[in-house]
Amino acid sequence: MRRLLAILIPGLLLLTACGGSPAAPEPTSQSAGDTAKFDSLKLTDNGDKKAPGVEFSKPLEVTEPTIKVVAEGDGDRVKENQIANISILALSGADGSTLEDTFPGEPEPLQLNEDLKTGSPVIYSAFVGSKVGSSLALAIPGQAATAEGAPAQPTQLLLIKVLSTKDAPQTVAPLAKPEGETVTPPAGLPTVKDNDQGVPEISVDGIAAPTALVSQDLIKGTGAEVKETDTLTVNYVGVNLVGGTKFDSSFDRGEPASFPLTGVIPGWTQGLAGKTVGSRVLLVVPKDLAYGDAGQGEAKGDLVFVVDILGVK
Secondary structure: OHHHHHHHOOOHHHHHHHHOOOOOOOOOOOOEOOHHHHOOOEEEOOOOOOOOEEEOOOOOOOOOOEEEEEEOOOOOEOOOOEEEEEEEEEEEOOOOOEEEEOOOOOOEEEEOOHHHHHHOHHHHHHHOOOEOOOEEEEEEOOEOOOOOOOOOEOOEEEEEEEEEEEEOOOOOOOOOOOOEEEOOOOOOOOEEEEOOOOOEEEEOOOOOOOOOOEEEEEEEEOOOEOOOOOEEEEEEEEEEOOOOOEEEEHHHHOOOEEEEHHHOOHHHHHHHOOOEOOOEEEEEEOHHHOOOOOOEOOEOOOEEEEEEEEEEO
16 A cells, blocks of 8 residues: 555646545546547556556646556446555656556555545545456656756656455444453452543552563453554553553543554563554563663563453454
8 A cells, every 4th residue: 555655646736636535326437638639549458467558648648646447347336435456566757667567476455445535535536436357547746856856757657457345344433431241350460440530550569570561351342353453542641560650541631542563662562462442551561572671761571460451444
């Protein structure tokens, strides 16, 4: 997806006013820009795993982003809020040389959601209403050389084939608090009690340094299982094992935090993967799975967290 967006998005916001919104209830794919520039374009379909043969009059130059379905497929129409699986062939408009070809690899998922509709309505309106099997041509204007020495860039021509679609997963609103079955933890772990405002407080008195990561359910939720690739919505509080000093708390900020599980300390990634939405989890994290001896801010050495898993996406 990052590779696709890096090619598609630049300059497209300039055409926001021209993109329009798909018609309801059955949207039709909408062209945009100077589509007469595609009159010389001829495609030879080579299947789903090989880029099409492409012929067009060179040089191809456009002054505004231009998109059109140039070969209609015979599948179902693409609907809003679906995920379109696509392959792309990027060519230089100047000489037709290949810049990128994703056809031999796995298809790229393009989410036709509100974010795309708002950020790049041209792309959204062209895909929604097209048919599976269709090929779309997208021409992106070139750029002149800059005074700083960046060379001129020719128009780019992208041929995009819609291979399949699937419905996007339904978004479930995060919980307000953990929900599930209370679990009695084993002896020897930090203790957790809610204060009169319902905020968990952690006691580390007499707790020895951990020799391995501890991930203990305090409440076992009944929601979806967390995967390492998920983005979580959580409430949490963290303290240092030595001294019990609190160094961070979303409860104190008054709102849950959201983050990809791949973008946190290893103790969180390892300790929360496999847990379930609705759970309250006690994490005792050795320093080598946190910020080490040097620490980060006030978080130093072995750390203890209580994490309420409120939602995933």
